[in-house]
Amino acid sequence: MAFKTLDDLTDISGKRVLIRVDLNVPMKDGMVTDTTRIERILPTIRAITAKGGKAILLAHFGRPKGERVADMSLKPVARPLAELLGQAVDFADDCIGAPASEAVGKMVEGGILLLENTRYHKGEEKNDPDFAKALAANGDIYVNDAFSAAHRAHASTEGLARLLPAYAGLTMQAELDALGSALGDPKRPVLAVVGGAKVSSKIDLLENLVSKVDMLVIGGGMANTFLAAKGIDVGKSLCEHDLADTARTIMATAEKAGCEIVLPVDAVVAKEFKAGADNDTVTLDAIPADGMILDVGPASIAKVNEKIDQASTLVWNGPLGAFEIAPFDKATVAAAQHAAERTKQGKLNSVAGGGDTVAALNHAKVGSDFSYVSTAGGAFLEWLEGKELPGVKALEA
Incomplete structure (x- = not known):
């Protein structure tokens, strides 16, 4: 542009x-x-x-x-x-x-x-x-x-x-340069980390990313919808069961595009959503019927960090778990800190923004350690969705 x-x-x-x-x-x-x-x-x-x-x-x-x-x-x-x-x-x-x-x-x-x-x-x-x-x-x-x-x-x-x-x-x-380096003409492999509560609010984003990135980590409540679509019982977890077909379509599109989708392999579950709630770390085949997935477990964190190690470019939008309340912030903090360390070593171009992302990175005390953190919400998301932004389009020479 x-x-x-x-x-x-x-x-x-x-x-x-x-x-x-x-x-x-x-x-x-x-x-x-x-x-x-x-x-x-x-x-x-x-x-x-x-x-x-x-x-x-x-x-x-x-x-x-x-x-x-x-x-x-x-x-x-x-x-x-x-x-x-x-x-x-x-x-x-x-x-x-x-x-x-x-x-x-x-x-x-x-x-x-x-x-x-x-x-x-x-x-x-x-x-x-x-x-x-x-x-x-x-x-x-x-x-x-x-x-x-x-x-x-x-x-x-x-x-x-x-x-x-x-x-x-x-x-x-700075924003346009950062986003251009992340998705316009990025250094590969490109990893996207997308979290948050609902798939319904990020369908366009996911559909666009699977054709542009090499690896896509899905976390937060969104991951539950994908797990359920694969036949995993997620108990009482936040999950949009009516979007199972959408999730399966996104996974099929990703496979055709050569994009690896990375889902949790273990989970931190609790029976109530509150700080300090009693919780257990379980494999996906052992999620209790009355349990809620509130974070991903250590095996999933290791898997995410492995993908961060493989990536040259990282685009991050949304937390991996209920980061607002301890102890369900561990995965988001661990992955964010690992990405920040790789960035400081000069091995990763990391661009983040949208929604709760800035708050999550600040919570992990790495808000200033990513290559670029956007304070834009809707505009950042629409850019990631591949949509034309009128205010940017109007600036084109």
Whole structure:
């Protein structure tokens, strides 16, 4: 994919640069509780202001559905953003119209302005051309640094790129480069680890991956559906029995494509889902009728780690067990730490993201040890599913 980056932005001194960022951060009592997404956009903002550009930030927050909802204002984000940047960040009470244009008009070279929630307007999610033009009126250049919103064809993610010279920000560029190295033109063998609760939410993902990777580890509640499809009694485990045919089709497709599907060979079972619950490690033919599989056992962990050793590229999405509660976090932690160690040794390109993945890797204390960890949820999944992302497509040169 050919797209312009900030390296292609040369003389921008005094230019108004509309930057689409992801500031959909967790908040409590009007305070930002996790600044990860803010930290990710700092390099792009600094790169633009260092060249004398006027950085005008566009973002959404929550789902106000075209109405002004007080507790979905972006105003509380301006302070932590300013603190992390070490520079003043002005705020405009709207993203279009007089409040925005007046605030932009007062900007100095290298200044930063945060505009109010784009989703306060119905035209944002509808990708309304007139709303996109109203946004574009305040900019000379458009930079998209919000990969996490790139799967939405909204005015600020797709429409604007059609109206102004468009570039990928540093976070967007890093994300696309990482995903390209993982699935676009990867070093083989490629291993995918896919976990989570339900097959139903990841059918497209699994169907796409089996044609692109050499080995596919399936874990979490999803694995139970595949085990049941193979005739294994999974007791009271979370399992979508109605998707047995789907699971068998995916396994048959994988076999034709030469993709090895790796399923658990043992399991950690308990009669209740709670921290510290009494549990046993059993082989798959010994799962009690009243038992639930909450993690994979040591033989399965060894098998997963063996596949990690064989791989040159790893794509990880979802935990292997109920990692949120001990002791059912052991498999996820062990495999994540093993992948991180291989990455640090320079033997593995590891790319992870989506859903609970970031939380699981942070729980294993290896969030910073993978080659790349995406903070995007839906966009990361849709990319893995092989779908075209409108916000990315619009950046193509």
